[in-house]
Amino acid sequence: AKAAGKSAYRTCTPALRESAVSRAELIADLRRAVDEDQLRLEFQPIVDLATGVVRSAEALVRWRHPRLGMLPPAKFLPLAEETGLILPIDRWVIHEACRAAATWRDRAPDATVAVNISAAHLRRPDLIATVTAASAGAGLAPRALTLELTESALIEGTDAVLDRLGQLRELGIGIAIDDFGTGYSSLSYLHRIPATELKIDRSFVARLGTDDDRAYATVEMVTRLAGAFDLAVVAEGVETECQHAAVIAIGCPRGQGYLYGRPDGPDTVGQNRP
Numbered sequence: 001a002k003a004a005g006k007s008a009y010r011t012c013t014p015a016l017r018e019s020a021v022s023r024a025e026l027i028a029d030l031r032r033a034v035d036e037d038q039l040r041l042e043f044q045p046i047v048d049l050a051t052g053v054v055r056s057a058e059a060l061v062r063w064r065h066p067r068l069g070m071l072p073p074a075k076f077l078p079l080a081e082e083t084g085l086i087l088p089i090d091r092w093v094i095h096e097a098c099r100a101a102a103t104w105r106d107r108a109p110d111a112t113v114a115v116n117i118s119a120a121h122l123r124r125p126d127l128i129a130t131v132t133a134a135s136a137g138a139g140l141a142p143r144a145l146t147l148e149l150t151e152s153a154l155i156e157g158t159d160a161v162l163d164r165l166g167q168l169r170e171l172g173i174g175i176a177i178d179d180f181g182t183g184y185s186s187l188s189y190l191h192r193i194p195a196t197e198l199k200i201d202r203s204f205v206a207r208l209g210t211d212d213d214r215a216y217a218t219v220e221m222v223t224r225l226a227g228a229f230d231l232a233v234v235a236e237g238v239e240t241e242c243q244h245a246a247v248i249a250i251g252c253p254r255g256q257g258y259l260y261g262r263p264d265g266p267d268t269v270g271q272n273r274p
């Protein structure tokens, strides 16, 4: 009885009640965010490590909340996923990313755009129609677009999902496996998924240059694996010169991280930074 009383009390504490209200409020606000033009995209460069040339830019969503200010994806995407609001958000992101990529074509003609796709969206047959409409509408070649999918989204991939990925590939759209190494990677699934790219999770890159030999071995192994499968490979989250030197020594051809550029407006893609 004492325990029950305690937990009843706990659910009634002002702090929790407040957070329940603000959660409901946040959902209501999120429902309006797309229509009221409150979402923003930033783009982070993915560079060729040998030359520094920008190969691609990853679109990262932010929410300019009317009262709370600029919110990072971690503050609203989980809620968006729970409520299904991720679908209109994803659609907006895909359209906006294609539109932005068309604007940097004269500065960086070969720089592709990478868009994160939620697991919920991957399960939907209309993903292909959304993506093709967005790229065609922006006058962007399908080959200039890469979809980033996490291992966890892919692992629940049914035959229908694999089929869909195959169709996207046939259209020329790139398929990157995001945060590679953090999910349930099994080598057998690399044979089934028509991926074009692996993105090495930044948790491994972060430990390069420490005395963690396993992190080094992991980055090296994924780089070799990508080479053997003829996939592009990107080291994510490179922050220091030391990590940069390590990924170069390993032979990883591409990198992304604060060292090369923070996420920023589309106008910065392909621009020489001071």
Ligand code: C2E
Pocket: 044, 059, 060, 061, 072, 073, 074, 077, 090, 093, 116, 117, 118, 148, 178, 179, 236, 237, 238, 239, 256, 257, 258, 259, 263
């Ligand atoms: P992600 O796809 O792994 O994206 C990379 C995240 O790492 C971004 O965080 C980026 O700002 C951050 N990052 C890049 N370089 C560095 C670095 O050198 N050091 C550190 N510490 N961090 C770095 P962000 O923008 O907060 O996004 C977080 C996650 O939210 C993304 O992880 C992605 O899973 C999701 N996300 C972001 N935008 C979208 C979107 O438009 N749609 C969907 N469905 N998911 C998105």
Ligand code: CA
Pocket: 058, 116, 148, 178
């Ligand atoms: Ca990503």
Ligand code: CA
Pocket: 178, 179, 199, 201, 202, 236
């Ligand atoms: Ca990632």
Ligand code: CA
Pocket: 179
């Ligand atoms: Ca991540």
